[in-house]
Amino acid sequence: MTTVIRKYVGMGCRRAEDPRLLQGRGQYVDDLRLPNMVHVAFVRSLHAHARITVPDHSQTRAVPGVIAMVTARDLQGVKPLRADESDLPEYRVTEWPPLARHKVRFVGEAVAAVAATDPAVAEDAADQFPIGYEPLPPVLTIAEAAQPDAPRVHDEWPNNVLMRATGSGGDVAAAFRRAAITFTETFTSEGVTGVPIEPRGCLAALDPGTGVLCLWTSHQVPHILRTLLAEHLGHPEHLLRVVAPDLGGGFGIKSHLYPEELVVASLALQLQRPVKWTQSRREDFLSNVYCRDSRVTLEMAASSDGVVLGMRARSVTNSGAYSILPFGAAHEATGAARQIPGPYRIRDYEYEAVAVVSNKPPRGAYRGVAMVTTTFCMERMLDLLATRLGLDPVEVRRRNLIGDDELPFVNALGVSFEATSFRRSLEEGVRAIGYDAFRARQKAARGTGPLIGLGIACYAEFTAPSATALRARGVRSVPGFDAATIRVSPTGTIQVFTSVTTMGQGLPTALAQLVADECGVRMEDVLVQCGDSSLAPYGSGSWGSRGAVAGGGVVLRAARQIRDKVLAIAAHRLEATVADLVCEDRRIWVRGAPFRSVTFGELAAQANMMTTRLLPEGMEPGLEATACYDPPSVTVSNGTHLAVVEIDPDTGVFGLRRYLVVHDCGTIINPLLVEGQIHGGCAQGAGQVLGEAARYDPAGQLLTGSLLDYPIPRATDLPPQFEIVHLETPAPTTHAGIKGMGEGGTIGAVAAVANAVADALRSAGADGVRSVPVLPEHVLTALGQGPR
Secondary structure, X not given: OOEEOOOOOOOOXXXXXXXXXXXXXXXXXXHOOOOOOEEEEEEEOOOOOEXXXXXXXXXXXXXXXXXXXXXXXXXXXXXXXXXXXXXXXXXXXXXXXXXXXXXXXXXXXXXXXXXXXXXXXXXXXXXXXXXXXXXXXXXXXXXXXXXXOOOOOOOOOOOOEEEEEEEEEOOHHHHHHOOOEEEEEEXXXXXXXXXXXXXXXXXXXXXXXXXXXXXXXXXXXXXXXXXXXXXXXXXXXXXXXXXXXXXXXXXXXXXXXOHHHHHHHHHHHHHOOOEEEEOOHHHHHHHOOEEOOEEEEEEEEEOOOOOEEEEEEEEEEEOOOOOOOOOOHHHHHHHHHHOOOOOEOOOOEEEEEEEEOOOXXXXXXXXXXXXXXXXXXXXXXXXXXXXXXXXXXXHHHHHHEOOHHHOOEEOOOOOEEOOOOHHHHHHHHHHHHOHHHHHHHHHHHOOOOOEEEEEEEEXXXXXXXXXXXXXXXXXXXXXXXXXXXXXXXXXXXXXXXEOOOOOOOOHHHHHHHHHXXXXXXXXXXEEEEEOEOOOOOOOOOOOOOOHHHHHHHHHHHHHHHHHHHHHHHHHHHHOOOHHHEEEEOOEEEEOOEEXXXXXXXXXXXXXXXXXXXXXXXXXXXXXXXXXXXXXXXXXXXXXXXEXXXXXXXXXXXXXXXXXXXXXXXXOOOOHHHHHHHHHHHHHHHHHHHXXXXXXXXXXXXXXXXXXXXXXXXXXXXXXXXXXXEEEOOOOOOOHHHEOOOOOHHHHHXXXXXXXXXXXXXXXXXXXXXXXXXXXXXXXXXXHHOOOO
């Protein structure tokens, strides 16, 4: 076998894109300028629920600089955003018009659009646009939506239920009959959103010569977006190009089709000139998707020694006004119920998952999606079980986590765990945090000042879902596979075009490390290009922690094709067998005879017929490979988070004093990138406990429409450092044993911080924390229920 000496995978290489970005040479959508470009501003609904009266905008059209004003009547050829059908017995399809036609269903829904030569002129004209409304009673909460006499968000529906699904495995009734203890708890979380540093935006321009419409957009899934644009605009897909330039964060919220992209593209076709829209921060809060607005009721049956015997779950998700493409409402709703067992040995489990509509913006993907909620609920249940039985929370987890000796393990719903380190990650975390010493310190400090608490969260991170997994959850508009093309120039440099996108996570660097090692070249020889639907082959893009699994897997496949051809040429040239060759640092030589060698560049020139040397007989010229890769049904990463908090009992304010993460994402390509992802994910997760939440008044007006009111965490809200322990349990079913890891920081953080607050309250004899965020008033209320 050929010896390929790898030196980059596992190294903390600095991100190749950083110098360009740090020097201000990045190119985001708002940096793009085209001749004769016009700017769009949207007229947005002032009401959560209202009928629209026919507007008269003739006077607004006369404003100097205004080029066009459009309402729903002007977009007759543009189809509404219609979510996928489903074979669930109770499932309803919503239709979201690009511009509201007869009725508005949330504050901020686009009603009209104004195109002008200057963005300020467009915004002023939009502010003056005369839209009339007949207000209707809004439906805002899960409880309101469930009322039999609640106003209907969609008039033709018999109620506000969007979907309902059930599932089970094992004998749940028998598990409850033999249990020594059973109890029920309900947990709630409020809607949160990604708040990327770069809001959304897009620029559309038509090439009149070719008929190609190009859309530059801050987006995570260019190929899927191209297909959806073709379907909704009626424009041939081969005459559409979608380009995602530099993204200032995505977090899942930029993986959807939004009305603004359809309107901007349609205006570019109508006006025959470039059309641009840049989202304001206010619009970011009003019109982007939110996630995790849910209520989960869990019933647990356990033995007297703390072993969970069975569970029942009922999850209700607030899906907002519409089911959004390409994932649809079922993505979060079914995930919220199916993922509750997590890393635990639960063989008897049943669930009901419900999604309801409301007069709020649509709910969609945001980092970790339902896994954040399910981990919070399950980890709180285990702490509450420990309290009821007088056991230590760590010991309860030890007795229920799936062990290495039980692998492969198939849970009650048929999910298979093949290579995980659930117990090991817990033990590493307990050791590194100094668990016993903390408990002794907590006991000694009781009644003497600030309350301290330690929270634990163990989790399974389901990453990189395949086509099979997506179909099982009702997602039909996402293919599941990804693709890459690798081209080697005659001088030996390499270009990689991949369907996965980069949004600040360092993906081009990680992929370059894989390709450089596989081909035996240096990293600086490799250029990775993402985000262009015309350069890269078709694929699913970046979301669901799939960049390294699907993107890395597919570039490895393509790189191995390149390597195999290069080695075949080298073997012919050096008069050796392929098995006798060694490949390293741009050079291939014969094992035991290093003087018999040839450079990678020389072989690339020969492959591209740029030398006098001919190729082996029967070999085609060129050095290019394209590969597709649909990853395994599910790839499971795992970890344990431990958080230490300190509460001021007089104010209810708490702070994070220490945070430790034990994380296992299989083969680590670049530890520097992994740690950066964990840091950011933990910060976002902590923010959901510290105060992030979309708040509305009774009329459905958003009260948290700016960064003054929606408190993303500041540096002072976070611990001085995030301590990280890396474990590596390679996945047996993926290329190079890679697992996803982009969401693990968020998945574990909400539960760990919430459990830490609850632990601190418990040390004061108080009970609490069944919802997030946990605000100071919640802490004070809990303390008032028990002795101080």
